Amino acid sequence: MSTIKLENAGFVYQKGMPDEKVAVSGVSLTFEEGDFIGIIGHTGSGKSTLIQMLNGLLRPTSGHVYIDGDDIWDDRSKLREKRFKVGLVLQYPEYQLFEETVRKDIAFGPKNLGLSEEEINSRVAEAADFLKIPEKLLDRSPFDLSGGEKRRAAIAGVLAMRPEVLVLDEPTAGLDPRGRREILDVISNYHKAEKKTIILVSHSMDDVARYASKVLVMNAGGVFYYDTVDEVFKHALELRETGLNIPTVTDILLTLKERGMDVDTDIYTPARAAQTVTQYFKEVEAR
Amino acid sequence: MRDITLGQYINGDSVIHRLDPRIRLILTLVYIILLFILKTIPQMLLALALILGAYALVRIPVKMLLKSLKPIIPIVVFTSVLNMFFVNGDVIFSFWKLSVTRQGLYYAVMLSLRVICLLAGSSLLTYTSTPIELTSALELLFMPLTKIGLPVNDLAMMMTIALRFIPTLLEETDKIMAAQKSRGANLDTGTFMERIRALTPILIPLFVSAFRRADELALAMECRCYNGGEGRTRMNALKIRRSDCIAVVVFIGFCSLIVLSGRISL
Ligand SMILES: Nc1ncnc2c1ncn2[C@@H]1O[C@H](COP(=O)(O)OP(=O)(O)OP(=O)(O)O)[C@@H](O)[C@H]1O
Ligand SMILES: [Mg+2]
Numbered sequence: 001m002s003t004i005k006l007e008n009a010g011f012v013y014q015k016g017m018p019d020e021k022v023a024v025s026g027v028s029l030t031f032e033e034g035d036f037i038g039i040i041g042h043t044g045s046g047k048s049t050l051i052q053m054l055n056g057l058l059r060p061t062s063g064h065v066y067i068d069g070d071d072i073w074d075d076r077s078k079l080r081e082k083r084f085k086v087g088l089v090l091q092y093p094e095y096q097l098f099e100e101t102v103r104k105d106i107a108f109g110p111k112n113l114g115l116s117e118e119e120i121n122s123r124v125a126e127a128a129d130f131l132k133i134p135e136k137l138l139d140r141s142p143f144d145l146s147g148g149e150k151r152r153a154a155i156a157g158v159l160a161m162r163p164e165v166l167v168l169d170e171p172t173a174g175l176d177p178r179g180r181r182e183i184l185d186v187i188s189n190y191h192k193a194e195k196k197t198i199i200l201v202s203h204s205m206d207d208v209a210r211y212a213s214k215v216l217v218m219n220a221g222g223v224f225y226y227d228t229v230d231e232v233f234k235h236a237l238e239l240r241e242t243g244l245n246i247p248t249v250t251d252i253l254l255t256l257k258e259r260g261m262d263v264d265t266d267i268y269t270p271a272r273a274a275q276t277v278t279q280y281f282k283e284v285e286a287r
Numbered sequence: 288m289r290d291i292t293l294g295q296y297i298n299g300d301s302v303i304h305r306l307d308p309r310i311r312l313i314l315t316l317v318y319i320i321l322l323f324i325l326k327t328i329p330q331m332l333l334a335l336a337l338i339l340g341a342y343a344l345v346r347i348p349v350k351m352l353l354k355s356l357k358p359i360i361p362i363v364v365f366t367s368v369l370n371m372f373f374v375n376g377d378v379i380f381s382f383w384k385l386s387v388t389r390q391g392l393y394y395a396v397m398l399s400l401r402v403i404c405l406l407a408g409s410s411l412l413t414y415t416s417t418p419i420e421l422t423s424a425l426e427l428l429f430m431p432l433t434k435i436g437l438p439v440n441d442l443a444m445m446m447t448i449a450l451r452f453i454p455t456l457l458e459e460t461d462k463i464m465a466a467q468k469s470r471g472a473n474l475d476t477g478t479f480m481e482r483i484r485a486l487t488p489i490l491i492p493l494f495v496s497a498f499r500r501a502d503e504l505a506l507a508m509e510c511r512c513y514n515g516g517e518g519r520t521r522m523n524a525l526k527i528r529r530s531d532c533i534a535v536v537v538f539i540g541f542c543s544l545i546v547l548s549g550r551i552s553l
Contacts, residue, residue, distance in 0.1 A: 096466035098491040112471030
């Protein structure tokens with residue numbers, strides 16, 4: 001189990017060059033173990049940059065990143081070890097596939113961990129099972145798969161390493177609704193079954209509202225909100241004002257309120273929304 | 288990967304940026320020739336001053352120039368040292384079997400200055416010209432060679448495409464490396480053979496995507512009826528303006544002065 005702590009972390013691309021670009025600045029927060037954290041924010045708000053600092057792919061240009069209390073950049077020789085704790089699935093991870101067969105590709109990570117042959121095989125089988133990759137696909141070339149299958153194979157490659165913290169950068173980008181749901185369910189199951197920390201970057205507030213327990217809202221490289229889902233969506237109006245998506249049901253309730261219906265708006269699940277609306281109508285009828 | 292500054296365009300709006308790329312290219316060539324004509328250290332220093340002046344015009348931080356000089360420092364030092372010891376002449380001091388001569392020292396300084404100026408000059412060209420500008424300039428300058436059957440248009444198109452994809456491929460390499468490192472790929476340590484093998488997970492996806500891109504690009508070009516560069520017109524036609532002429536006069540003036548200054552001191 002691992003906690004990740006950021007202390008005043010910032011990252012500047014092309015530092016010192018005329019075209020330097022501040023992507024993240026002054027972020028201090030803790031990702032507690034066992035949480036399911038959703039990260040949202042505009043495109044270019046620094047989400048991908050932030051998560052690449054979590055496993056030492058990017059070295060913060062200011063501040064520190066701690067995993068279980070150790071600054072990951074203190075000892076370069078231990079960096080790789082830290083990387084095994086924090087599994088990162090990058091945006092469009094399909095391009096990481098390279099082996100002759102899907103099976104071998106999923107085994108790449110576990111092999112780097114230095115596991116035994118048997119352990120590797122069982123990890124591959126387990127990860128494939130988790131991601132619902134059928135046995136017959138395992139012996140195909142990863143380049144012959146469909147887009148959605150490639151995506152699942154790539155995620156399986158990280159999952160097979162059984163990271164303490166699983167970080168995913170928009171794992172559902174470019175998939176159809178069914179593909180999205182399948183992948184998110186897999187992640188949610190991993191979270192529940194293994195009690196691991198999940199950090200999920202997403203553009204969909206609905207997905208975040210549905211799966212996450214905490215939400216980090218990023219804006220212009222900084223933290224806008226970082227709190228439980230309930231608390232953050234209490235600020236739905238502010239979120240909407242900054243131009244961010246909010247869960248569809250919250251959006252509907254806010255609009256109803258603006259039109260003069262006195263309904264509760266701190267709601268982000270369809271079930272509760274339906275409840276409030278029916279209750280409202282009952283009250284109206286009673287009057 | 289992204290720290291490669293050599294050959295990198297820096298966006299700007301300086302006098303030099305606004306020159307016709309053909310002029311920029313030719314003036315750079317003139318400068319390089321100048322460097323090989325000059326015979327004395329004072330002249331070389333003037334040439335250095337000239338290029339530094341140009342850098343000041345473009346407002347490129349000196350730090351950046353120094354960074355692009357870094358990779359050649361070992362070569363400069365190595366050849367300078369060789370020159371110092373192995374050129375015959377008046378001995379300044381000697382130890383063991385080696386002796387440093389005045390002439391050797393002189394050559395060493397000359398050589399270092401020349402290499403530094405050479406790199407600074409050619410970097411300035413690439414800092415201030417986009418690859419597209421450079422290829423257009425080359426295409427136009429070599430156009431007369433179509434008469435002897437050289438497919439200048441096609442070569443220029445190939446070069447443009449190749450240059451266009453360098454940053455894309457670098458970016459892609461970055462991404463692939465990040466993904467494989469996240470899966471525990473060990474790229475930094477190990478024996479030589481291990482390191483070569485560690486490149487497979489990076490090279491294969493890179494080739495796959497490069498071929499895919501090439502396919503897609505070819506298709507896109509065909510869809511737009513591309514059939515060779517013959518008679519293709521440009522969106523931004525290159526035109527020699529007055530400012531270009533002034534730049535040529537000023538620059539050639541400086542160069543002549545530097546060459547002549549050698550005569551005077553002799
Ligand atoms: N390699 C890079 N070099 C220079 N600037 C970069 C680089 N990568 C990202 N940036 C810049 O840093 C900022 C943050 O980028 P980042 O990729 O972290 O955003 P993001 O929140 O992940 O966006 P998206 O939702 O589109 O994925 C952006 O303004 C971007 O232009
Ligand atoms: Mg991103």
